[in-house]
Amino acid sequence: MRILDVITKKRDGFMHTDLEIHHFIEAYTKDEIPDYQMAAWLMAIFLKGMSIEETAALTMAMAKSGNMIDLSAIPGVKVDKHSTGGVADTTTLVLAPLVAAAGVPVAKMSGRGLGFTGGTIDKLEAIAGFKTTLSQDEFIRILQKHNVAIIGQSADIAPADGKIYALRDVTATIESIPLIASSIMSKKIAAGADKILLDVKVGNGAFMKNVKDAITLAETMVHIGQLVGRETRAVLSSMDEPLGQAIGNSLEVEEAIAILDGRGEKSLRHVCLVLGAQMLNMAGIESDVNVGYKILCELITNKTALNKFKEFIAAQGGNVDIVGNGKKLPQAKIKTRVVCTDEGFIQKIDAGQLGYCAMRLGAGREYKGQKIDLSAGIMLEQRVGDFVKKGQLLCTIHGNDETRIKEVQELLANAITIGNDYIPKTKLILGIIDQRGFQAT
């Protein structure tokens, strides 16, 4: 097989065989294919597309490029949850202990973030002592005992994806449905999940800006799961305004605790419960998602979920005192209030812009490997549709750098639009995508 023939085939709009895709990925992972040939192929894929069969083959080729985790030692159906990423989206920290408390084994590998805020692993590192690196044995042992463990994704999980993603980032080949779908699915499959629940975010604070593209991405991933024998389902959720109140690492840990304690932002709570009910359903624990939703509510009310969270933190060496005492988490030196200069209804809260502000404060990474400021971020005090008066608090900036805080202050004022007309609350859950297709909710 000549690499040039493979590139030519895709360039001319033909379909690849499984063998061609596996060979290309394997050779690239071994550095036998130079970046410029992969770049030409990726651009051809971007512009000519890939069939679902080709996308599934690409997914499996990338999954098999490294270590394939075996979770068969853990009893029960392992359902992994993945969010395509949004602002103030701390669902994993809530869901992991919550569904574990309901009996779903949560064996999760998470990544570090690039962009608005840190990833789940960064957030967990805000908890003093918490170990995100465990040996395979420790990971399994904790899981067997506590039914939940979260570790950082090792470099040996789908290494082809890591290498290709880095190249896509610098060759304008990111926004391609087959490339995005295979990238996400390859990591989930290599990490050993039996079933996969996707939280596909749509809106100006998400990667997918419109519902049509988000549905196509979700359907592609569900279809890949079907073709490779790992049941996959997707929840389509809105990301026009931030999901929770907290944007930042320490702040989001504190908010997750609030939700598990029965307090906190209702939107974040609702999305967590919807996702959790789907996980219970997929794990075969509760077939009726409405009943599942209620089961999870009860686990919050009776503190079982919060206790599971403490148990999880302690098992991985973290300081449990953060529960009930947020001051034990990294704190920013400067807290600056942003208040309303107008009276009216909140028309729009630009999630993308708020995420950008949090990143500028140090909560997220502008480039790979950048050190992030775990204490920095934004606490949002209003939501779209709220009526606000002049001087009322809109949000609080948490930071350690006065210049950056000043810069962000101006940006935030423009990111929150106030007007005379009442705007109804945003619909949070837009639908569910499973093997039968899209069902609006």
Added chain:
Amino acid sequence: MRILDVITKKRDGFMHTDLEIHHFIEAYTKDEIPDYQMAAWLMAIFLKGMSIEETAALTMAMAKSGNMIDLSAIPGVKVDKHSTGGVADTTTLVLAPLVAAAGVPVAKMSGRGLGFTGGTIDKLEAIAGFKTTLSQDEFIRILQKHNVAIIGQSADIAPADGKIYALRDVTATIESIPLIASSIMSKKIAAGADKILLDVKVGNGAFMKNVKDAITLAETMVHIGQLVGRETRAVLSSMDEPLGQAIGNSLEVEEAIAILDGRGEKSLRHVCLVLGAQMLNMAGIESDVNVGYKILCELITNKTALNKFKEFIAAQGGNVDIVGNGKKLPQAKIKTRVVCTDEGFIQKIDAGQLGYCAMRLGAGREYKGQKIDLSAGIMLEQRVGDFVKKGQLLCTIHGNDETRIKEVQELLANAITIGNDYIPKTKLILGIIDQRGFQAT
């Protein structure tokens, strides 16, 4: 300007500004842009195309990436001729002395070949002593005295084109009209031509396989010339069967001498005269191309052209004794006759396959930098439409490697088709393309 934004713009089908193109090419030439970003951009150009204005900007950016030759010291209109390449196409060796004898200054930079046979520079190196490397001063001095000089293209002529061409070759981005057109035109413009005459070959032995694509390529180059102020014209000529009898370096030098001596293959002679008449017209020497054609015939008949060839060879240090004594050119050790096994009319002579055979014998390069065998090649004894009898000579293989000769013998038998029906002679000149468009001839 962010390189990623430029790639994205083309990927999404938008037009580049002159500035974007110049910046991209300049930075790539200086190694400030990695190959993988250029590869992604090239694939996007391949699939999304380029407007004529973008193509002209790309041409000028590549031309200006190195030295721009100034030929103003040479009096008269310098008309450069370029062939898109074919089999048994030794027109440059005939035309250079021929039109120089008619008063057109021929200041030519030629390349080495890749593929079927060597380029003009390789062919000239079959002449003992011939110097293809001259200083700029020597080049100008010879031109002023003899009106003709041919040197190898220096690495400093359109270096961006050289670097991009090498990358296109390994990223499946060769066959793109804007990329081919700008590559050819950038070198001609940097080499200092006032006007450019293109010999665009079409057929199975040429790069362009069909007339439609060949016309589009020719029109694109003519249009580029118009936009950058260098009048360009194209002759569309057939390359379904080899143009001359000789395929190979020594053999083609000998054939060029035959044409200049009033002998040789009529097809090659006719194409040379048509191209020469166009050059006389463009140089302002003879406005009527039919009259120009006759002037050139007369220069052959009265030996002026052949004497100019000797003068040219001598001026660049070559052994003039090759004229009249072909044995002074490198000779192959083995000469193998390929004869007819059937009786009938020749239906087809596959120029592409004959070119491949010549390359296998060592007459051309399979990879850049490969040493070629100047003595190797094929002498074709029949043309399409000829009636041949069993045992009659089809062609002679000139080679030095018995295994290769054996391999080629079999291929050649299949490359020449014999049948019962008479096939009319191929139309050689299909048309002329100038600023008014295509005119069939």
